[in-house]
Amino acid sequence: MTGQDGARGKRSSRPGREAVTGVATGRRRRGEQPVVPDTEFTSYYGKPIINAPVWRSPDIPGYLFLGGLAGASSLLGAGAQATGRPRMATTAKVGAFGAIGLSLVALVHDLGRPARFLNxxxxxxxxxxxxxxxxxxxxxxxxxxxxxxxxxTGRLPRLGAAATAGSAVLGPAVAAYTGALISDTAVPAWHDGYRELPYLFAGSGATAAGGLVLLADPAGDTGPARNLAVFGVALELGSFKRMERRLGMVAEPYRTGRAGRYLRAGEVLSVAGAAGAVLGRRSRLGKVLSGAALLAASACTRWGIFHAGKASADDPRYTVVPQRRRLRN
Structure with a gap:
């Protein structure tokens, strides 16, 4: 073998460094057989086009879930206090404080040091x-x-009332802002869903808050919690279905793999929990089961969205195909 033949052999055996990311753009005439196979969505050296989020599970999906639960619970607690339901108000307020505390623990644990949050x-x-x-x-x-x-404690009622009002004002923003947070990234499944994700997260938080009261205090007056949960399920599922239709192929990670399993479970639990809350309103056991289903549904939604985003960042076609479509239009 000559040196020139050896060089050609080495060039032909090199890995596909010249792989093209995208789709075949040539038009094929009727009856014509393709000469070049369809290109695959790969990138140089097999690396993703964008960097996947470094956020970890369960810290970040737990942070997303607990923040939504806290914000919606504060709103429910303020409404219960204003309508003379002190028992429900106490349950919702304690739940809100516990949820936001655990949410901050999860966030700081993912950050690594508390100073990073303070910075x-x-x-x-x-x-x-x-x-x-x-x-x-x-x-x-x-x-x-x-x-x-x-x-x-029953102490400092005026201060407590002012704090209740303040937390209720900030509560909806706390429940929804994480939807804006993750959509403000380059992750395709999150970024392209920027219109619906805040509403979806707000609905998921309302679902969880209603479920918490149903689970923690089934013997009390749970009417407002039941109504909030049903509203949350409707807003969550409606926003998600609209986002799926609008995203087209970028919505595929929401239907496949681990994310798809979480989200399908969330849909089933949401519908079952809402139906149980309405039909079993006089059954203590029915309220407990409905509350547990609603809380689990909200958690499944957050975990599913988290994993869908990571899956879309790892697959180059969810970045390239929408970009090429925008260029053609």
Whole structure:
């Protein structure tokens, strides 16, 4: 073998470094056989086109779930207090404080050091969902704690009422801002769903808050919690279905793999929990089972969305195909 033949052999045996990411653009005439096979969605050296999120499970999906539960529970607690339902108000306020505390623990654990969370409060940047979210949590957490402490001890009722009102004002933003947070990334399944994800997260939080009260206090007056849960299920499922239709092929990670299993389970549990809450309103056991199903449904939704985003970041076609379509249009 000559040196020239050896060089050609080496070139022919090299890995596919010249692989093209995309789709075949040539038109095929009727009856014509393809000469070149369809290209595959690969990238140089098999690396993803974008960096996948470094967020970990269960920290971040747990943070998303617990934040939504906390924000919606504060709103439910304020409504229960305003309508003369102190028992439900106490349950919701304690649940909100416990959820936001665990949410912050999960966030700090993922960050690695508490100082990293405090460093985000050194500036105020309205264009950054992460920065605004940090300020929301910093303001909401103490208010939720004061409202819960006053409700449990019965002391400082005026301060407790003010804290309840403040946490109720911030609660919807706490429940929904994480949807804006994850959509403010390059992850296709999250970024392209920027219109619906905040509504989906708000609905999921309402589902969880209603489920918490049904589970924790089935003997009490649970009418408002039941209504909030049914509203949350409708908003969550409606927003998700609309997002699926609008995203087209980018919605595939929401239907396949681990994410698909989580989300299908969430849909079944949501419908079952809402139906049980309505039909079993006079059954204590029915309320407990419905509450547990609604809480699990909200958690499944957050875990499913988290894993769908990671799956879409690992597959180049969810980045390339929408870009090429936008260029053609």
């Amino acid at each position: 985000m409060l050194r500036v105020f940047k309205p264009t950054s969902p992460m920065n605004i979210g940090s300020w929301l949590l910093a303001g909401y957490g103490p208010l939720a704690g004061a409202a819960a402490a006053s409700a449990v």
